[in-house]
Amino acid sequence: MAKIAVIYYSSTGANYQLAQWAEEALKEAGAEVKLLKVRETAPMEAIESNPNWKKHYEETKDVPEASTDDLDWADGFVFSVPTRFGNVPAQVKQLLDEAGGLWAQGKLVNKVVTAMTSAQNPHGGQEQTLTALYTSMFHWGAIVVTPGYSAEEVFAAGGNPYGTSSTVDGEGNLQDDVEKAVKHQAKRAYTITKQIHS
Amino acid sequence: MAKIAVIYYSSTGANYQLAQWAEEALKEAGAEVKLLKVRETAPMEAIESNPNWKKHYEETKDVPEASTDDLDWADGFVFSVPTRFGNVPAQVKQLLDEAGGLWAQGKLVNKVVTAMTSAQNPHGGQEQTLTALYTSMFHWGAIVVTPGYSAEEVFAAGGNPYGTSSTVDGEGNLQDDVEKAVKHQAKRAYTITKQIHS
Amino acid sequence: MAKIAVIYYSSTGANYQLAQWAEEALKEAGAEVKLLKVRETAPMEAIESNPNWKKHYEETKDVPEASTDDLDWADGFVFSVPTRFGNVPAQVKQLLDEAGGLWAQGKLVNKVVTAMTSAQNPHGGQEQTLTALYTSMFHWGAIVVTPGYSAEEVFAAGGNPYGTSSTVDGEGNLQDDVEKAVKHQAKRAYTITKQIHS
Amino acid sequence: MAKIAVIYYSSTGANYQLAQWAEEALKEAGAEVKLLKVRETAPMEAIESNPNWKKHYEETKDVPEASTDDLDWADGFVFSVPTRFGNVPAQVKQLLDEAGGLWAQGKLVNKVVTAMTSAQNPHGGQEQTLTALYTSMFHWGAIVVTPGYSAEEVFAAGGNPYGTSSTVDGEGNLQDDVEKAVKHQAKRAYTITKQIHS
Numbered sequence: 061m062a063k064i065a066v067i068y069y070s071s072t073g074a075n076y077q078l079a080q081w082a083e084e085a086l087k088e089a090g091a092e093v094k095l096l097k098v099r100e101t102a103p104m105e106a107i108e109s110n111p112n113w114k115k116h117y118e119e120t121k122d123v124p125e126a127s128t129d130d131l132d133w134a135d136g137f138v139f140s141v142p143t144r145f146g147n148v149p150a151q152v153k154q155l156l157d158e159a160g161g162l163w164a165q166g167k168l169v170n171k172v173v174t175a176m177t178s179a180q181n182p183h184g185g186q187e188q189t190l191t192a193l194y195t196s197m198f199h200w201g202a203i204v205v206t207p208g209y210s211a212e213e214v215f216a217a218g219g220n221p222y223g224t225s226s227t228v229d230g231e232g233n234l235q236d237d238v239e240k241a242v243k244h245q246a247k248r249a250y251t252i253t254k255q256i257h258s
Numbered sequence: 259m260a261k262i263a264v265i266y267y268s269s270t271g272a273n274y275q276l277a278q279w280a281e282e283a284l285k286e287a288g289a290e291v292k293l294l295k296v297r298e299t300a301p302m303e304a305i306e307s308n309p310n311w312k313k314h315y316e317e318t319k320d321v322p323e324a325s326t327d328d329l330d331w332a333d334g335f336v337f338s339v340p341t342r343f344g345n346v347p348a349q350v351k352q353l354l355d356e357a358g359g360l361w362a363q364g365k366l367v368n369k370v371v372t373a374m375t376s377a378q379n380p381h382g383g384q385e386q387t388l389t390a391l392y393t394s395m396f397h398w399g400a401i402v403v404t405p406g407y408s409a410e411e412v413f414a415a416g417g418n419p420y421g422t423s424s425t426v427d428g429e430g431n432l433q434d435d436v437e438k439a440v441k442h443q444a445k446r447a448y449t450i451t452k453q454i455h456s
Numbered sequence: 457m458a459k460i461a462v463i464y465y466s467s468t469g470a471n472y473q474l475a476q477w478a479e480e481a482l483k484e485a486g487a488e489v490k491l492l493k494v495r496e497t498a499p500m501e502a503i504e505s506n507p508n509w510k511k512h513y514e515e516t517k518d519v520p521e522a523s524t525d526d527l528d529w530a531d532g533f534v535f536s537v538p539t540r541f542g543n544v545p546a547q548v549k550q551l552l553d554e555a556g557g558l559w560a561q562g563k564l565v566n567k568v569v570t571a572m573t574s575a576q577n578p579h580g581g582q583e584q585t586l587t588a589l590y591t592s593m594f595h596w597g598a599i600v601v602t603p604g605y606s607a608e609e610v611f612a613a614g615g616n617p618y619g620t621s622s623t624v625d626g627e628g629n630l631q632d633d634v635e636k637a638v639k640h641q642a643k644r645a646y647t648i649t650k651q652i653h654s
Numbered sequence: 655m656a657k658i659a660v661i662y663y664s665s666t667g668a669n670y671q672l673a674q675w676a677e678e679a680l681k682e683a684g685a686e687v688k689l690l691k692v693r694e695t696a697p698m699e700a701i702e703s704n705p706n707w708k709k710h711y712e713e714t715k716d717v718p719e720a721s722t723d724d725l726d727w728a729d730g731f732v733f734s735v736p737t738r739f740g741n742v743p744a745q746v747k748q749l750l751d752e753a754g755g756l757w758a759q760g761k762l763v764n765k766v767v768t769a770m771t772s773a774q775n776p777h778g779g780q781e782q783t784l785t786a787l788y789t790s791m792f793h794w795g796a797i798v799v800t801p802g803y804s805a806e807e808v809f810a811a812g813g814n815p816y817g818t819s820s821t822v823d824g825e826g827n828l829q830d831d832v833e834k835a836v837k838h839q840a841k842r843a844y845t846i847t848k849q850i851h852s
Contacts (some may be wrong), residue, residue: 101497101550145592146385146419147543150553154497154546163541169804170846181417187344187385188591194798195584195785196541199815201802203846204788208795210763219379221344221793252797255849299695299748343757343790345741348748352695355744367606368648386789389591392600393782394739397617399604401648402590406597408565419595450566450599453651542781542815577813583740583781615775617740 062253064091065134066246067126068141069098069152072112072232074178075140076120078224078242082138082176085243091250094134096126098141098151112231131159136172136253137202138246139193142228143177143185147192156196169201172256174249176242178228186225194222205252207245217241260451262289263332264444265324266339267296267350270310270430272376273338274318276422276440280336280374283441289448292332294324296339296349310429329357334370334451335400336444337391340426341375341383345390354394367399370454372447374440376426384423392420403450405443415439458649460487461530462642463522464537465494465548468508468628470574471536472516474620474638478534478572481639487646490530492522494537494547508627527555532568532649533598534642535589538624539573539581543588552592565597568652570645572638574624582621590618601648603641613637656847658685659728660840661720662735663692663746666706666826668772669734670714672818672836676732676770679837685844688728690720692735692745706825725753730766730847731796732840733787736822737771737779741786750790763795766850768843770836772822780819788816799846801839811835 064086068079079095086093097120100107107113131137141152148156162168177189194204207214208221217224217238224242227235262284266277277293284291295318298305305311329335339350346354360366375387392402405412406419415422415436422440425433460482464475472493479491493516496503503509527533537548544552558564573585590600603610604617613620613634620638623631658680662673673689680687691714694701701707725731735746742750756762771783788798801808802815811818811832818836821829 144549144553145555145559145595147549147552147588147592150546150550153540153543153549156543157540157546159541163803166804169802181413182380183384183416183418183420183423185385185419185591185595186381187383188389191386191785191789191792192543192588192591194788194792195581195588195816196543198785198788198798198800198802199541199581201800201804201815204792204798204800206792206795206798208763208792209757210760210795215379218381220381221383221795222381222789225381252850256846342747342751343753343793345747345750345786345790348744348751351738351741351747352744354741355738357739361605361739364606367604383789383793389587389594390741390786390789392590392594393587393618393779393786394741396587396590396600396602396604397739397779399602399606399617402594402600402602404594404597404600406565406594407559408562408597419597420591450652454648577809578776579780579812579814579816579819581781581815582777583779584785587782611775614777616777617779618777621777 061090061092062135062257063133064093064136064138064250065130066093066095066138067098069149070116073116074228074232074234075142077234078140078176081239081242082246085246086250089247089250094130096130097123098155099125101151101154126155128158128162132162132167135257136249138249139175141177143179143189146185146188148189163200170256171200171202172205172249172253173197173202174205174223174245176224178226180228182227186220187222190222205249207248210248211244213240213244259288259290260333260455261331262291262334262336262448263328264291264293264336265296267347268314271314272426272430272432273340275432276338276374279437279440280444283444284448287445287448292328294328295321296353297323299349299352314430324353326356326360330360330365333455334447336447337373339375341377341387344383344386346387361398368454369398369400370403370447370451371395371400372403372421372443374422376424378426380425384418385420388420403447405446408446409442411438411442457486457488458531458653459529460489460532460534460646461526462489462491462534463494465545466512469512470624470628470630471538473630474536474572477635477638478642481642482646485643485646490526492526493519494551495521497547497550512628522551524554524558528558528563531653532645534645535571537573539575539585542581542584544585559596566652567596567598568601568645568649569593569598570601570619570641572620574622576624578623582616583618586618601645603644606644607640609636609640655684655686656729656851657727658687658730658732658844659724660687660689660732661692663743664710667710668822668826668828669736671828672734672770675833675836676840679840680844683841683844688724690724691717692749693719695745695748710826720749722752722756726756726761729851730843732843733769735771737773737783740779740782742783757794764850765794765796766799766843766847767791767796768799768817768839770818772820774822776821780814781816784816799843801842804842805838807834807838
């Protein structure tokens with residue numbers, strides 16, 4: 061068994077959905093899983109200016125927030141984060157930046173990482189956001205396990221070898237059929253995590 | 259007026275089509291244009307093993323090949339190249355690598371560059387291939403002008419801010435409606451080129 | 457004449473120094489310049505836990521903070537930001553993310569951009585941080601003008617074609633001789649900005 | 655035990671040296687190793703125009719060339735390739751592109767990969783070349799194991815978390831003291847390879 065933290069950031073729900081599918085697949089595979097949200101750093105007025113954001117914010121109030129302790133705890137991570145101008149959102153970067161102390165102690169080495177994303181346009185930074193995140197993971201000494209084209213599910217979900225991705229409308233609805241690809245990706249990362257952390 | 263080299267590599271025709279649309283828009287805008295193909299370096303047996311590749315190879319025999327002299331001649335470039343494993347094809351890299359002499363003489367500085375691409379999967383490296391090409395262009399001291407979201411045409415064509423892209427089937431047929439986006443992108447790059455090279 | 461916003465984030469002073477050199481060169485070249493810092497989002501206890509950070513924080517209290525109005529105002533940007541795990545700091549990403557409104561109105565199109573960076577290790581993300589920033593700029597429809605190898609100063613400063621970079625010690629002291637490269641880079645970006653925005 | 659292919663491209667010897675150190679460390683660690691060079695595709699007149707290139711070409715005539723069979727054979731890869739304009743050389747891209755058949759059969763999934771590089775300038779594309787290569791590896795479904803900051807040797811060698819890198823002079827001489835970092839990186843990748851392929 062290995063410990064996986066599924067860490068997502070979501071404003072209107074799409075990446076929460078992706079994260080939940082990953083959690084489901086990981087539990088089914090026997091992993092010890094924590095589903096954690098990235099702390100919101102936007103001011104309440106920004107959140108309230110968008111009814112869909114406000115709604116999702118309220119609905120997920122009870123999801124625990126990811127802390128550096130969680131980063132330390134996990135053997136592997138499944139990240140699910142939207143793109144913001146072809147890169148991870150500031151909220152997500154904030155969490156990563158806070159791991160400087162763990163990094164200095166070498167505690168992030170050999171963590172297994174895989175990631176998913178979403179964007180408003182079909183080519184709105186899905187690839188860049190994932191590789192930007194993996195670049196940070198290389199600094200951590202993490203082991204990066206992307207789906208590649210390791211299963212039919214990847215092709216069916218748009219063929220993103222860096223991680224499952226979806227176009228999302230303004231209300232947070234996924235426009236692609238990616239559930240199976242998410243589950244495949246999560247299980248694949250879990251298999252590798254077990255091989256390295258047992 | 260400014261001089262633009264539209265340089266493409268194509269095995270089954272998709273990027274040739276993108277390049278032709280760019281050429282058409284550039285001529286309409288008043289540019290002095292050369293449409294040039296990247297020299298094929300694959301062995302004839304590889305080409306002949308794929309009837310679509312063979313067909314396209316024969317059909318475009320008379321398109322002139324891009325040389326380092328052409329790289330020197332142009333004020334700006336519109337590249338159109340398929341993705342191969344999330345990066346430019348070896349054939350294209352070969353052309354870029356041959357520009358070492360021009361580079362050493364500083365002759366590539368201030369060239370204006372924009373690029374387009376295609377892949378077999380919707381998220382098959384379209385973003386990575388374009389940014390990999392732009393990274394090389396930064397070495398040249400080129401000025402990189404991507405479409406961003408500068409017009410409705412970009413959204414309609416899949417919203418790729420790094421350059422127009424399309425999914426392509428095995429016979430080289432474009433699966434997205436990108437003609438207008440290509441023309442917008444080419445004209446936009448031409449406008450900037452004129453401002454810098456007049 | 458054109459308007460340039462020199463926007464930096466700095467915890468211990470290195471990028472403030474780079475930004476000041478850029479400002480100096482731009483004024484000399486006749487630009488209308490604003491030197492602006494990225495708003496600090498770290499909690500005071502984090503700042504106070506590091507005497508060098510605290511000292512710099514106090515010393516630069518009067519430098520105005522960059523706002524989205526400034527992003528709108530400028531014709532071009534010179535960014536100077538440290539690397540955090542091979543990507544821009546969360547503080548910088550926060551500023552970029554806040555530009556969503558400007559972006560939606562198309563007001564960021566054709567901004568000219570160049571960037572500089574620093575890291576604690578010689579190969580600690582200097583290249584990745586700059587290209588990550590440029591990727592976001594492509595979403596804005598910005599025109600990216602890196603130094604390339606357009607002058608001897610670039611080679612003398614470590615030969616980073618994506619932007620001037622330096623290794624920095626824990627007290628914020630630059631370990632490389634980059635002043636001339638910074639000034640060359642800023643002037644080069646200004647020249648292009650004038651050509652596009654006059 | 656696991657099988658590792660150390661695959662390098664070198665024109666004047668630097669990456670051959672890096673590859674030999676990797677081979678030495680891998681043998682010491684008990685790996686089954688093949689040291690393989692990437693096939694030269696440059697014309698003889700280009701090689702002969704540079705005495706250092708010619709010399710190295712002659713000296714390594716007996717090193718076997720990497721084939722797609724070797725890509726299939728290995729459980730893991732250590733690549734060592736110079737940068738050419740911030741990306742892998744055309745010769746290296748050619749080898750990768752030829753793996754399309756293996757890729758289509760799913761035979762590249764789960765290969766463990768790590769990479770090293772060199773450039774003529776301290777910031778001449780060392781980071782970009784490595785991440786460009788890893789992007790292609792993500793398409794293969796490979797597992798990417800970079801050194802991160804997993805040992806003191808990494809810091810001592812310039813602190814490149816994506817892979818060991820060195821500046822190289824025109825005669826192929828390494829300007830950095832990277833032998834220990836190379837050996838650490840190779841052994842680290844081997845350890846992970848054994849965990850996944852046993």
